[in-house]
Amino acid sequence: MTATLSRREALVAGFGGVLLPATLSAQPAQKPAELKIGVTTFLSGPASVFGVPSRKACEMLVDQINAAGGIAGVPVRATFVDEAPGTDHLVGEMRRLVQSEGVNVLLQSISSGSCLACTPLSRELNKVMLLWDCGTQRIFEENRYEYAFRTQGYGTPEVLAPLLYLLKHKPDFRTVAVINQDYAWGRDSWELWKAGMDALKPGVRVVAEMFPRFGSTDFSTEITRLLALRPDVILSTSWGGELVTLIRQATERRLFERSTFVLPVAEASLPTLGRTMPEGHIIGTRGDHWNNHPAPANPELFRSFVNAYRQRNNEYPIYPCHHMAQAMWALKAGVEKAVAAKNGGWPSDAELAHAFRGLTFPTPTSTITLREDGQGLEDQIVGLSTFNADFGFSVPKDMMLYKGETVSAPVGQKSTDWLKTLKPDFVASAGRSI
Amino acid sequence: MAEWFQDNGLLLGLAVLDGLSSAGLIFLVAVGLNLVFGVLRIVNVAHGSLYAIGAYAAASIGIFLTGLGLPNWASIPTLVLSAALVGAILGPLIERFLLRRIYAQEEVVQLLVTFALFMILEDVQKLVWGVQPIHHDTPMTMLGTIDIPFGQDFIPFTNYQLFVLPGFAVVTLLGLAWFLRRTLTGRVIVAVTTDREAATAMGIDAAKVFLLTFTFGAMLAALGGALSSPTAALVPGIGAQTIVLSFAVVATAGLGQIEGAALTSLMMGMGRSVAVYFEPEFEVVVPYIIMVLVLLVRPQGLFGVTETRRV
Numbered sequence: 001m002t003a004t005l006s007r008r009e010a011l012v013a014g015f016g017g018v019l020l021p022a023t024l025s026a027q028p029a030q031k032p033a034e035l036k037i038g039v040t041t042f043l044s045g046p047a048s049v050f051g052v053p054s055r056k057a058c059e060m061l062v063d064q065i066n067a068a069g070g071i072a073g074v075p076v077r078a079t080f081v082d083e084a085p086g087t088d089h090l091v092g093e094m095r096r097l098v099q100s101e102g103v104n105v106l107l108q109s110i111s112s113g114s115c116l117a118c119t120p121l122s123r124e125l126n127k128v129m130l131l132w133d134c135g136t137q138r139i140f141e142e143n144r145y146e147y148a149f150r151t152q153g154y155g156t157p158e159v160l161a162p163l164l165y166l167l168k169h170k171p172d173f174r175t176v177a178v179i180n181q182d183y184a185w186g187r188d189s190w191e192l193w194k195a196g197m198d199a200l201k202p203g204v205r206v207v208a209e210m211f212p213r214f215g216s217t218d219f220s221t222e223i224t225r226l227l228a229l230r231p232d233v234i235l236s237t238s239w240g241g242e243l244v245t246l247i248r249q250a251t252e253r254r255l256f257e258r259s260t261f262v263l264p265v266a267e268a269s270l271p272t273l274g275r276t277m278p279e280g281h282i283i284g285t286r287g288d289h290w291n292n293h294p295a296p297a298n299p300e301l302f303r304s305f306v307n308a309y310r311q312r313n314n315e316y317p318i319y320p321c322h323h324m325a326q327a328m329w330a331l332k333a334g335v336e337k338a339v340a341a342k343n344g345g346w347p348s349d350a351e352l353a354h355a356f357r358g359l360t361f362p363t364p365t366s367t368i369t370l371r372e373d374g375q376g377l378e379d380q381i382v383g384l385s386t387f388n389a390d391f392g393f394s395v396p397k398d399m400m401l402y403k404g405e406t407v408s409a410p411v412g413q414k415s416t417d418w419l420k421t422l423k424p425d426f427v428a429s430a431g432r433s434i
Numbered sequence: 435m436a437e438w439f440q441d442n443g444l445l446l447g448l449a450v451l452d453g454l455s456s457a458g459l460i461f462l463v464a465v466g467l468n469l470v471f472g473v474l475r476i477v478n479v480a481h482g483s484l485y486a487i488g489a490y491a492a493a494s495i496g497i498f499l500t501g502l503g504l505p506n507w508a509s510i511p512t513l514v515l516s517a518a519l520v521g522a523i524l525g526p527l528i529e530r531f532l533l534r535r536i537y538a539q540e541e542v543v544q545l546l547v548t549f550a551l552f553m554i555l556e557d558v559q560k561l562v563w564g565v566q567p568i569h570h571d572t573p574m575t576m577l578g579t580i581d582i583p584f585g586q587d588f589i590p591f592t593n594y595q596l597f598v599l600p601g602f603a604v605v606t607l608l609g610l611a612w613f614l615r616r617t618l619t620g621r622v623i624v625a626v627t628t629d630r631e632a633a634t635a636m637g638i639d640a641a642k643v644f645l646l647t648f649t650f651g652a653m654l655a656a657l658g659g660a661l662s663s664p665t666a667a668l669v670p671g672i673g674a675q676t677i678v679l680s681f682a683v684v685a686t687a688g689l690g691q692i693e694g695a696a697l698t699s700l701m702m703g704m705g706r707s708v709a710v711y712f713e714p715e716f717e718v719v720v721p722y723i724i725m726v727l728v729l730l731v732r733p734q735g736l737f738g739v740t741e742t743r744r745v
Contacts, residue, residue, distance in 0.1 A: 044556070046671040048565040182718065210710065213718045215675045217666035220595055221452040221707040227589045228448060241567040241669030248571060249665060253579060253590045272567045272667070
């Protein structure tokens, strides 16, 4: 027997397929017994240096939130998924989390590749998706998403702020070399830096562009080449074990004495490096959450988060922990806002997503606003490395703070296009000392 | 051409120095894999895990002993002893309880089993050592640096990189060649490699040879890891990076060929460092280009012998 479908039935089925999920998501929702969150992060592979601490931070915050009565009276339960097996696996896992596990909100991911692959699922699944750590500028510059929001900064401010700091503190440099990991972040961050540098200080000569294989454990040859070239400035947006190896090998061979390093993602590696990190080089933390922040907005909350994490894990929280915390605080603020808008009723997925747009939520150091395109505006603090005996590792001194809205591309503009419009006088007006 | 050398001769000299240490490390790992492959005929994916565990163990033991007041000079022998310890414990365990059960299985089964072991050991590393980078650089820092003249300038190299790594590789190469050709045990191993059936028929205990060879291969993998630990930060995944390049060396060198592995490691190490100076984008692919070119001309590998198929 062959089943046939009339044109009318096909149209009904088509409309049903497209409209039904959206209609269902707008239905009045019952207060759930648990607020289930699905969290994607690296639990294996090289990026687990970020993923495992972020999971620990998430588990701690879930415990704290539940001990205080949950979010809007609903306890939170987190399910974790490993990003390491790749994007195909992750897409499948996200669908499973929503369709089988009944997850209410998704928190994804560290890798830009993961975010690019999975963010479109927020449309398909009509679930709020909080991008808690990935940095690619392409997410909200190339697409519009109703259900996706990034609760932290992104590549553009994270690269521009160190560049502005360099131009302020060492304006006379004439040559630059780059040594980044060979993958999306390494390439994209260099493109952003180059666009900004060419606009803010035209005429700087790029003497070497090196992108060693992702996961390299030896940079001897690259270091020899840099020693021979003697660039004034060396940029590296590398992270994790590779950054630790690069810094140790370069220190041993006195490369730090010949060139000024700019390391926008250094913070997470500083505890591992201890005294090895040389003095006076430019370091960033992908945000404003340095452990020695001189003037956090809520010092008590900042200390309590850092101390609770240290007590629980016997280590200082690194930036992915802070980013995870930002996502959790955004989740709390967003749900409470949506519940308040319904006079205590539980919001549908669409109503919850509506609450996140334009949401300003407090962090211990400042506030973050999720602007109309979904992108979070997070302040950036950059400084010069200096060893601090209280911490047992390097922290920044001579810090400058760059407001998130100042160093992010405006809504509707692509970062590289916007960076090309910057003028040299932007350097003087962009940040302030703290 | 002469003009190019005049302009770039000094850079080429630096590239050769860098290539030597890189080649030394590649050789130490690949030669163990080649030995195991040659004798056991098993593609041991878990060789990368033995490299990683050797590195982690050497760093941990080094940190522990430094805390007890171990003098700096003892840090290099500690690397070797750590590697021997890892190989001596894990080698027999893996061979006796896992590999011995799959010698008669199809190659794909063997590959899957060693891959599964690799994944398990990867998790064991995370359980034991965590995910944050670990390093112990005393063996490198205590030896200091040497300034190599470069025109009017000079380039500091670490003595560890310039002398210790290539030195270990040369000693291993000569020691292995002597062991395999001049000792009875070595000749027995060569006999099993050349013709397992004939060797067994003549009374050689193949099971013992397999156990010995695998343990020795495991020690070499761990030695590669241990010697890399003073220069590299150890993180999850370092084993996977190493094993891929080692396979390329084994394929290019030819089955069970020690000198072939040395020459191939040298070609690949040099090729990569020359690429970093002149065409950095090619750094990653240079070893595989070398492999493809060699296999196109000599499918059995540089030093491999064409095997006759028995019917």
